[in-house]
Amino acid sequence: MMELNDLIIFQKVAECGSISKAAAELNYVQSNVTARIKLLEKELHTPLFSRHKRGMIINSEGKRLLEYAKDITAKVEEMKLSFQDKADAGGLLKIGIVETVNALPHILSSFNDHYPNIEVSLMAGVTDQLVQDVLDMKLDGAFVTGPIRHPNVEQLAVISERLVLVAKRDSFTMDQLTTTPFLLYHKGCGYRGRLESWMKVEGIIPRKVMEFGTFGTIIGSVAAGIGITVIPQSTVTELVEKQVVDEHPLPEPYCDITTIFIWRKDAYITRSLNHFIEEIRMHADALADV
Structure with a gap:
């Protein structure tokens, strides 16, 4: 019979793409993880992964099970919360x-x-x-x-704000959009999405995009003259007042x-x-x- 723990193990293997990595993260014996995945596949009468030398890739049936598994484990956690919640x-x-x-x-x-x-x-x-x-x-x-x-x-x-392009003081004009590197958060960032939507409409293709994970690194690199970024206006007010950077408005509706x-x-x-x-x-x- 399928158990809740089987679904937890399955999700971890899908996430890691490897039996050995999943076993290490779950602190399980590797053979146990392998056995539970095989039992799941036997019970559901279908392979859930494509096996290769470097690991495992979840297939279409595995992806279907993954959606069910996420819902089931989430509901179990929700049930626990509802009973543990105190006045x-x-x-x-x-x-x-x-x-x-x-x-x-x-x-x-x-x-x-x-x-x-x-x-x-x-x-x-x-x-x-x-x-x-x-x-x-x-x-x-x-x-x-x-x-x-x-x-x-x-x-x-x-809170509602306005997005602005930010560059090192006196080092950039809007005419340089296609020749200046863009310093941006990783894909999936809402600010980056607005900027890319505007550039697509205008037919602007940046010369180079450099990805960063933190605001501090991005704004420090902008202040050093490495490139430009897009950021809420309120986050750079102090730097603009100190004349460290300049801000340049994005057109509506992309700035809101x-x-x-x-x-x-x-x-x-x-x-x-x-x-x-x-x-x-x-x-x-x-x-x-x-």
Whole structure:
């Protein structure tokens, strides 16, 4: 009979693309992982992976099972939460963030004052990956670039901003777009998506794109004159005032962005997450009134 643990093992093998790597991460004996995968394939009467010398690649039937496995394991975790949730909010919230959410420190500071027993763990990433992590219930929620069009996502607008191109002071004009390297977050970043949409419409092909994982590295490289980037205007206000960098406006509608907080629509909302959402809502209302 298929067991929940079989689905957990299957997901890890699909993620790692290797029996040995999955066994190491799960702290299982490799032969046990192999046996469980073979039993799954026997019970479902179909191979789930294509085997090769360097590992395993999930096939179309495996991908179909993977969707079921994610839903089932997520529901089990949700069930556990619903029984463990207590009247006094506490525990751990896993929250995803894009790195340039300027309102976040104020929200976290206020939330910590109101709910000192709730620990918030922040995990940085790009919008597309954070949305998927929320859907897979690896995160309780995430601050991302919106709007997000997905039937299983609830969203709350946090702050609206404008995107600008940023370059080293006096080193760039808009005529140099095709000859200056772009310093951008990895694919899946909402800011990068807006920039690429605009460039596609205008027929602009950048000479070179360099990918970075952190805001600090990007803006430091821009200030050093390595290239240009696209970023919310509020994140570089101080550097512009200090005349370290210049900002150049993007045309509408590509310049308008909204940071939103998302959570999975059909997930059980713990008291801790509910308090966090209400804290965001309070700050979003205050920002809207400014």
